[in-house]
Amino acid sequence: MEWLNYHHLYYFWNVVREGGITAAGKRLNLVPSTISSQLTTLEETLEVKLFHRVGRNIEPTEMGQLVFQYADEIFSLGRELMDTIHGHPKAGRIPLRVGIVDALPKMIVRDLLDPVFKLPEPIRLICCENKKEALLAELALHKLDIIISDSPIGTGMSIKAYNHILGECGVTFFGVDELSGPLEADFPYSLSGTPILMPLQETTLRNDLDVWFESLKITPLIVGEFDDAALLKAFGQRGDGVFMAPTVIEEEVQRQYKVSIVGRTEKVQYRFYAISIEKILSHPAVLAISTAASHTLFAEKVAG
Incomplete structure (x- = not known):
C-alpha cells in the first residue's frame, strides 16, 4: 500500500490557502524552490496535475480543488485531535x-x-x-x-x-x-x-x-x-x-x-x-x- 506524504500535502494546502508559492513560503519560512519541488513530488505520487498557470499566477485544477478539500478536512481533524488531547472544546x-x-x-x-x-x-x-x-x-x-x-x-x-x-x-x-x-x-x-x-x-x-x-x-x-x-x-x-x-x-x-x-x-x-x-x-x-x-x-x- 502506498502511503501519502502528509508533509507534501501540507505544503500544497498552504499554497492554495495563501494563493501562491511565494506567499506560502513566507508563511512556512521556506524558499519557493523547496515548496515547488515538494509539489512536484506530490503530483508524481498522486499521478495528477494539481495546478495550472493563469498569467503569472498558479491556480488549482479541478483535481487540485478536490485534493484541497480533502486536505482541508485532514488538517482540520488534526487540529481537533490536538484540541481534544489538550482539553480544549471540540469543534464540529x-x-x-x-x-x-x-x-x-x-x-x-x-x-x-x-x-x-x-x-x-x-x-x-x-x-x-x-x-x-x-x-x-x-x-x-x-x-x-x-x-x-x-x-x-x-x-x-x-x-x-x-x-x-x-x-x-x-x-x-x-x-x-x-x-x-x-x-x-x-x-x-x-x-x-x-x-x-x-x-x-x-x-x-x-x-x-x-x-x-x-x-x-x-x-x-x-x-x-x-x-x-x-x-x-x-x-x-x-x-x-x-x-x-x-x-x-x-x-x-x-x-x-x-x-x-x-x-x-x-x-x-x-x-x-x-x-x-x-x-x-x-x-x-x-x-x-x-x-x-x-x-x-x-x-x-x-x-x-
Missing part, C-alpha cells in the same frame, strides 16, 4: 457544506437546517449563498454536500446530480395594516392595481405568480423586483408594497416584520429541493434535514 467533527440559492427566503432555510444542530454527532455547518449555476459548479467539484434550491436540476446539465424534494407549501401575501385591511375582502382580485414587490423574473416563483395572475386577469402594480427575499421583505415592512412568503412561515413573518396577512393561495407553490451528487442520501445531517422537512416542517402545515 462532521462538516456539512450547504449551497443556498440566493433567492430563497432566509427564514425557511434556517428552519430547514435547524435539525443539523439537534443531532448527537457534532456538525460544523458551512453555508454558501450564490446563484444556482455557480453552486452546481461547486457541487460538481465536491466542494458542497448539498444545494438547497427552489427548483430541481434540469435535464441537459453537465453535472450528474439528483433532486430530493424536501416539501412544498402555498403562498401567503402580506402588507402593513394600511395596505392589508382594504385588500382582504376581495383577495386575490383586490391585488389588481395594488403596489406589489416581486421576485425577479428568472425565478421559478415569479414565473408561477405571473401565470396565476394572468389566469385570473389580475394586474398588480409591480413597484419593485428583488433577487434577495430578505431585502424584498424589508421594503414590504416599510409599506412600499404587498409581498409574499411561504405559508409555513407566515407566523414568523408576521411577528418579525409586524405585517398582516392579505390572503393565501395554494395555486402557487413554493417548492424546496435538496440537490446532491448522491442518488441515496447518506450524510447524517442531510438525512436529518430531509426527514424533518417532510415529517415536521411541511407536514404540520398540511395537518393544520
Whole structure:
C-alpha cells in the first residue's frame, strides 16, 4: 500500500490557502524552490496535475480543488485531535457544506437546517449563498454536500446530480395594516392595481405568480423586483408594497416584520429541493434535514 506524504500535502494546502508559492513560503519560512519541488513530488505520487498557470499566477485544477478539500478536512481533524488531547472544546467533527440559492427566503432555510444542530454527532455547518449555476459548479467539484434550491436540476446539465424534494407549501401575501385591511375582502382580485414587490423574473416563483395572475386577469402594480427575499421583505415592512412568503412561515413573518396577512393561495407553490451528487442520501445531517422537512416542517402545515 502506498502511503501519502502528509508533509507534501501540507505544503500544497498552504499554497492554495495563501494563493501562491511565494506567499506560502513566507508563511512556512521556506524558499519557493523547496515548496515547488515538494509539489512536484506530490503530483508524481498522486499521478495528477494539481495546478495550472493563469498569467503569472498558479491556480488549482479541478483535481487540485478536490485534493484541497480533502486536505482541508485532514488538517482540520488534526487540529481537533490536538484540541481534544489538550482539553480544549471540540469543534464540529462532521462538516456539512450547504449551497443556498440566493433567492430563497432566509427564514425557511434556517428552519430547514435547524435539525443539523439537534443531532448527537457534532456538525460544523458551512453555508454558501450564490446563484444556482455557480453552486452546481461547486457541487460538481465536491466542494458542497448539498444545494438547497427552489427548483430541481434540469435535464441537459453537465453535472450528474439528483433532486430530493424536501416539501412544498402555498403562498401567503402580506402588507402593513394600511395596505392589508382594504385588500382582504376581495383577495386575490383586490391585488389588481395594488403596489406589489416581486421576485425577479428568472425565478421559478415569479414565473408561477405571473401565470396565476394572468389566469385570473389580475394586474398588480409591480413597484419593485428583488433577487434577495430578505431585502424584498424589508421594503414590504416599510409599506412600499404587498409581498409574499411561504405559508409555513407566515407566523414568523408576521411577528418579525409586524405585517398582516392579505390572503393565501395554494395555486402557487413554493417548492424546496435538496440537490446532491448522491442518488441515496447518506450524510447524517442531510438525512436529518430531509426527514424533518417532510415529517415536521411541511407536514404540520398540511395537518393544520
